[in-house]
Structures are given as C-alpha cells and as structure tokens.
Amino acid sequence: MNFIEIFTDAIKNLSSNKLRSALTMLGVIIGVSAVISMSSIVAGGERMIVEMIEKLGTNLLSVRPKKMDKEDRRNTVGRSKGLRYKDAEIVKAMIPHAEKVTPVINVRTHLRHGDNDRSGMAEGVLESYLEIQNYEIDRGRFLSEEDTDRFKKVAVLGKEIVKDLFEEEDPLGKDLKIGNQRFVVIGILKEKGSLHGINYDDTLLIPATTAIKLFNGNDKLTSFVVKVDHRRNMKKTDEMIRNLLLQRHDGVEDFVIRSQDQLIRNTEMIIFTFRVILGGTAALSLMVGGIGIMNIMLVTVTERTAEIGLRKALGASRRAVLAQFLIESTAISLFGGVIGILLGCLMGMGFGLLASRAITGWNAVILPSAVFLGFFFAMAVGITFGLYPAYKAARLDPAEALRYQ
Amino acid sequence: MLIQFKAVSKVYQMGEVAVHALHQNSFTIDSGEFVSIVGPSGSGKTTLLDVIGCLSRPTNGCYLFKEEEVQNLSDRDLARIRNEKIGFIFQTFHLLGRNTALANVALPLFYAGLPKEARMARAREALSQVGLSDRIHHRPNQLSGGQQQRVAIARALVNNPDIILADEPTGNLDSKSGGEIIELLHTLHKHGHTLILVTHDKELAGLTDRTITIKDGRIIGSEDPRKQMEHFR
Known part of the structure; x- marks a missing residue:
C-alpha cells in the first residue's frame, strides 16, 4: 500500500x-x-x-540571631553573648567548605547629602560581600582590606541611594552623612533589581569595622553570610556551622541558619x-x-x-x-x-x-x-x-x- | 466451468424475521458466455449478483468460482478475488467525483499494488478500448451519462477480469447511449470476455446467449432466449 x-x-x-x-x-x-x-x-x-x-547567589548560608522569648532568655542567661564578629571569623577559619564569609552589621539611621535626606540603612560588611552577593561595581571601587583595617569612613552605594541623594550629580568622591558621621563615596554598584519584595539597589555599604566602631559600640552582628564552595556541600556545611556555633555559644541555639536553596x-x-x-x-x-x-x-x-x-x-x-x-x-x-x-x-x-x-x-x-x-x-x-x-x-x-x- | 452454484441459499436476518433472498439455486456459467439475469424487483437478482460478485457469501450451499469454494473464503480473500477476477459495472456508475477518468479507472490497480506508471498505462489502454482516449483528464461531472458509464466499463476491464458483472448498466441512460453501452458489452463479449448482465429489460436480455430468470429467490428458468420469451407468454 x-x-x-x-x-x-x-x-x-x-x-x-x-x-x-x-x-x-x-x-x-x-x-x-x-x-x-x-x-x-x-x-x-x-x-x-x-x-x-x-544573581543573588545560589550557595549562600545566612546566619542570624534567633528571636528568643522571655522563657528561653531566662533559661540561658549569661551563657551566650549572641552572634559576634568573632563567630564569622571562626567559621571562615574552621569550616572547610566555607569559601567566603562576611559579617553584616545593619545600621538604621539618617542619610544626607546637601539638601537631600532620607532615612536608610547602612550595612557594615567585608570586601568579600561583593562576590558573595553577586554585586558588581559600576564605577569607582569596592571596599578593601585596608578600609576595614583602618576603620575608614568610606561608602559604596546602590543605584537607588544615588538617585535619592545625589540625583543627577556624580557621587564619586563626594561627601555623604550617615547619621552624624561624614563618609566619602568611593564606588557605585551595578543595578540588580528586586526579588520577593527586597530592592537590592537600595543598598549602602560601609566597612564592618567602621560600623562597629562608629555606630554600634559592640561587635554584635545582624547576620553573617557564608558562601559555600559547592551546592552539594550546603547541607553538610549548614550542619558544621550549627555545631561550631553551638559549641561557642555554650549549647544555646540563639541563631538560625537559612539557605537560598530553600528559596529555589x-x-x-x-x-x-x-x-x-x-x-x-x-x-x-x-x-x-x-x-x-x-x-x-x-x-x-x-x-x-x-x-x-x-x-x-x-x-x-x-x-x-x-x-x-x-x-x-x-x-x-x-x-x-x-x-x-x-x-x-x-x-x-x-x-x-x-x-x-x-x-x-x-x-x-x-x-x-x-x-x-x-x-x-x-x-x-x-x-x-x-x-x-x-x-x-x-x-x-x-x-x-x-x-x- | 467458471461459476458453479450448488444449492446456494442466502438468508438475511431482519430482526426476528428471516428473509430468504436466494433459495437453493444451482446453475453453472462457463467462460466466454454472455448471460443475462432477469426478474422483477425484489426477486433476488441483486442478491444473486452480490453472491456471484463475491460481495457477500452464501448462507448455505456451495459456490465454486474457478474451483475456489467462495463460502469458505476470508474477507481478505474475497477482496482479492473481486480485485483480480471480477469487474463491476453499476447502474449509478459509482465513479469518484473528485478524481479524473484516468484515476477512476486506475483505482482497482492501486488495490492490486501496482506501481503508478503501470497503473496509468493500463488505465489509458482500458479507456482507449471504450473509446475515451480524449477524455482521460475529465472529471465525471464533465462527462455525459454514457461517457461516465464507459469510464466505469474501462474500470471493470482494467484488471483483466475473468468475468464482468453489469447491474442494470443502462438504467440511468437514455436509449441512444444505452444502446451504445449494450453494443460495447457485445464487443467485449466478442473479444472473449465473460459477461453477466442483470436487468429487468427483457429486450436487453433477449440479446444475450442465455437468460436466467429468477423469481422469489428461485431460478425458474435458465434457457435460450427465444424459449424464455415463450415462458413469459
């Protein structure tokens, strides 16, 4: 046929x-x-x-203090000092798959340049933050080790902050008042957009050490972010950080570890x-x-x-x-x-x-x-x-x- | 002996009622004969043609077509016999309106599995046999009734059948083109074809070698035409 x-x-x-x-x-x-x-x-x-x-980074673990109720606090009083700068350093030093670590210290304050002002948040971070959060520098430079070591009053801005405070003006090398401290703008971040209600361009970064010294007075962390070397090591690393921190915090689990994996x-x-x-x-x-x-x-x-x-x-x-x-x-x-x-x-x-x-x-x-x-x-x-x-x-x-x- | 009926019956079951369309009929037809089957409508002549043409199997009895027992054959074998050994001509021509005369004539060869070139060559030849060489690319609606029936005859001839069955071939034609068709059938007979003509036209039947008369499902005469006429008187 x-x-x-x-x-x-x-x-x-x-x-x-x-x-x-x-x-x-x-x-x-x-x-x-x-x-x-x-x-x-x-x-x-x-x-x-x-x-x-x-863009946000896929193999990130974020460690934050856990909100504790009164009961818990009473039971653990005097045992743990909470999440501290040293915790981030130890994790970086001790955990094999923790490729990069940055502490994050949020400072909620007032921002001003010339006649423009708004409330905002400065984040005290280390130079590794750029890579960890997948930011890119548009112009100028990012924070450096030297900035951290010397408690320099320098700032890197996201596009949203630039727009609000500097409008058409070129912010590089200009002054910016954070609270009542005068900072110099050294770099501008490339645009990143927003996801799940967070605008990643509304960002203002300063050296972590500067944030501790000028604004907080202690080295308590808002959080710290760990970049794991490979996605398959996420669970293992999560477990190791938990154990390490428990040990350091005298067995008090006053922190939570979250991963982007969950989000995906x-x-x-x-x-x-x-x-x-x-x-x-x-x-x-x-x-x-x-x-x-x-x-x-x-x-x-x-x-x-x-x-x-x-x-x-x-x-x-x-x-x-x-x-x-x-x-x-x-x-x-x-x-x-x-x-x-x-x-x-x-x-x-x-x-x-x-x-x-x-x-x-x-x-x-x-x-x-x-x-x-x-x-x-x-x-x-x-x-x-x-x-x-x-x-x-x-x-x-x-x-x-x-x-x- | 080409066709041999031995006590062949055909019964249709219409719900509760069994209709005996054919009743214990026996006869033979030889190669080269030109036989007519006559009878009033409802006499069973169409059923008889269906059985001879292997369109349906007898209910009882034995039908030998070229030594093959048709009543025992499968549907596929019946299709093969119809394809290779039988040519049909119908009152209503039964041409496919979408196709040209050539394609209509070539259709049986398609089912025989011939390659396209061979089909077309043989279809052309068959059309020239019926005198329609100049109409091969016409569609049925571009042809007169007589021409359409000649296309159908070419289609019946194309597979070189052992027998050609014509069911009221002039029934839908005026007397002039009907006469031409009968003439053509006689020519085919002269060239050695075996033909069976089913008709209720006694004049037409009188022109054939032999007439089989059927009534109420029984063959009541299989005689020489002149005697046949006497029988009706």
Whole structure:
C-alpha cells in the first residue's frame, strides 16, 4: 500500500470541503497553540526567577540571631553573648567548605547629602560581600582590606541611594552623612533589581569595622553570610556551622541558619504547579479537539458509505479502508498541529511582550520540547480519535455499502 | 466451468424475521458466455449478483468460482478475488467525483499494488478500448451519462477480469447511449470476455446467449432466449 498516495488523496478530500476541515482543525490548533504558548510563558517566568536567584547567589548560608522569648532568655542567661564578629571569623577559619564569609552589621539611621535626606540603612560588611552577593561595581571601587583595617569612613552605594541623594550629580568622591558621621563615596554598584519584595539597589555599604566602631559600640552582628564552595556541600556545611556555633555559644541555639536553596525549591514548586495546571488545561482542549475530529470523521464515513462500498467492490481490503480514513484523520491533526505550533509560537511571543512590559526580565521562552510534545500529542489525538470511525468504515458490508443512498 | 452454484441459499436476518433472498439455486456459467439475469424487483437478482460478485457469501450451499469454494473464503480473500477476477459495472456508475477518468479507472490497480506508471498505462489502454482516449483528464461531472458509464466499463476491464458483472448498466441512460453501452458489452463479449448482465429489460436480455430468470429467490428458468420469451407468454 502506498501511504504517500493515500495521503495526497486524503488532502484532496479535505480540501474539497475546506470549511469543514478548517473547523475540525481548529480544535487541534487551539489545543497545540495553548500547549506551546502557555509553556513558553511559564518557562519564561521560570528563567527569570532562576536568573534572579542566581544573581543573588545560589550557595549562600545566612546566619542570624534567633528571636528568643522571655522563657528561653531566662533559661540561658549569661551563657551566650549572641552572634559576634568573632563567630564569622571562626567559621571562615574552621569550616572547610566555607569559601567566603562576611559579617553584616545593619545600621538604621539618617542619610544626607546637601539638601537631600532620607532615612536608610547602612550595612557594615567585608570586601568579600561583593562576590558573595553577586554585586558588581559600576564605577569607582569596592571596599578593601585596608578600609576595614583602618576603620575608614568610606561608602559604596546602590543605584537607588544615588538617585535619592545625589540625583543627577556624580557621587564619586563626594561627601555623604550617615547619621552624624561624614563618609566619602568611593564606588557605585551595578543595578540588580528586586526579588520577593527586597530592592537590592537600595543598598549602602560601609566597612564592618567602621560600623562597629562608629555606630554600634559592640561587635554584635545582624547576620553573617557564608558562601559555600559547592551546592552539594550546603547541607553538610549548614550542619558544621550549627555545631561550631553551638559549641561557642555554650549549647544555646540563639541563631538560625537559612539557605537560598530553600528559596529555589519553593520557586520550583510554584512553577511546577503552574505547569500542571496549564498543561492539564491544554491537554483538555486537545482532547476536545480530538472529539471534534471523531465527530467529523463519523459524519464523513456515513456520507461516503457508497464510496467505501465501491472501493471494497474494487478490491480494497479492510486494512486499506482503515488506512485511508485513519490517514485522513491524521492529516487533519497533522495540519492542525503545524498551524497550532506556528500560532502557539506567535502567541507565546505576544504574551512574552505583554509580560515583559509588566515585569522586566519576563520574556517568553519557546521550548523545543513543548513544540515537539504539542505536535506529538496532536498526532496521537488524530490517530486515537480517528481509529473508531476508520474501524467503522473498514467493517462496512460491501454489498450494503454499495447501495447506501 | 467458471461459476458453479450448488444449492446456494442466502438468508438475511431482519430482526426476528428471516428473509430468504436466494433459495437453493444451482446453475453453472462457463467462460466466454454472455448471460443475462432477469426478474422483477425484489426477486433476488441483486442478491444473486452480490453472491456471484463475491460481495457477500452464501448462507448455505456451495459456490465454486474457478474451483475456489467462495463460502469458505476470508474477507481478505474475497477482496482479492473481486480485485483480480471480477469487474463491476453499476447502474449509478459509482465513479469518484473528485478524481479524473484516468484515476477512476486506475483505482482497482492501486488495490492490486501496482506501481503508478503501470497503473496509468493500463488505465489509458482500458479507456482507449471504450473509446475515451480524449477524455482521460475529465472529471465525471464533465462527462455525459454514457461517457461516465464507459469510464466505469474501462474500470471493470482494467484488471483483466475473468468475468464482468453489469447491474442494470443502462438504467440511468437514455436509449441512444444505452444502446451504445449494450453494443460495447457485445464487443467485449466478442473479444472473449465473460459477461453477466442483470436487468429487468427483457429486450436487453433477449440479446444475450442465455437468460436466467429468477423469481422469489428461485431460478425458474435458465434457457435460450427465444424459449424464455415463450415462458413469459
């Protein structure tokens, strides 16, 4: 049997009833384009979030003091002094996978330059902070070891602070009042955007030692951040830091260790849920498209009963008749699938354009796997739902079919 | 002996009622004969044609077609016999409207599995046999009734069948083109083809070698045409 000839014959049949064929294809077109456009927009969202998280750094552990209630405090009084500068240093020295460590000392205060002032927060950090948090220097330089050692009054600013305090002015080398201390601006950070409600450009960094000396008077830490050498060592390192700190804090667990890993996993869960919901919707619409195909193929078989009778009289076997109608329904889904792919890509890009207007960085990502999957399911639908009508045609009695009016 | 019926019956089960369309009929047809089957409508002549043409199997009895016992054959074998050994001509022509005359004629060869070039060559030849060489690319709706029936005859000829079955071939034609069709059938007979003509037109039946008369599912005469006419008187 010559499949190509049956196929061209099927196309001839389909094009002899264009409106009907087009309407039948519509179900498949909608289904396939839904699969592709939905998946492209979800994939785009996923890529955006993953990129953002990666920008923040993926293998970070953050150690903060734990909020203790009165009861706990009474029980542990005098045993632990809380999270101190030395804790961060010891972790850096003792934990093998802790590649980089920076203490963070937040100083909530008043910022002023010339006539512009606002409240804000200065973070006392070490020079390793730049790499740990994946910041980049736009202009000037970052904090250095020398700044730390000498308690220098220098500051590195994020774009948001620059905008608020300096407006159009070039802040490099200018004065900035933090509280009532005069600092010199030595560097400006590249923009990083925001995630989960935190604006990473609203940042003001000063040497940790300066923060301790000028503002806090003690070396208590807001937190300290550890960059682990590899993502697979996260759990192990987490455990080792916990043990080390417990030892130093006389067994009092007055700290918590958090990781970015958790954040990524949560995000992945959300994206997975979206996938399931959208994928299910698209699969349902493909199913409906398949039912449309079945419906039309049943009508076609009835309409063409006499033709089937003739073909059988001329020697067509059941298999030949089955193949003819199956190829016809597959042709519907094939063309529907191809049109659906084109339409789906267009729709995905359109959605992506809308999404990128609403949220910067959210673009459509057309996945080859989604295109392939959409096409595969379209074909499967055509074959599955074409099977029964084709079987019905193949089973017709030749003598009866010939004389069907 | 090409066709041999031995006590062949055909029963249709219509719900509770069994309809005996054919009743214990026995006869033979030899190669090269031109036989007509006549009878009033509802007499069973269409059923008889279906059984001869291997479109349906007899319920009881034995049907030998070229020594093969048709009643025992599978659907696939019946399809093969229809494809290779039988040519059909119908009252309503049964041409595929989407296809050209050439494609219509070539259709049986497609199911025989011939390559395209061979199919087209043989279809052209068959069309020239019926005098339609200049109409091969026309579609049925561009042809007259008589021409359409000639396309159908070419299609019946194309597989070089052992027998050609014509079911009221002139029923949808005016008398002039009907006459041409009958003439064509006689020409085919002269060239050695075996033909069976089903008709209720006794005049047409009178032109064949032999007439089988059927009534209420039973063959009541298988005689020389002149005697046949007497029988009806």
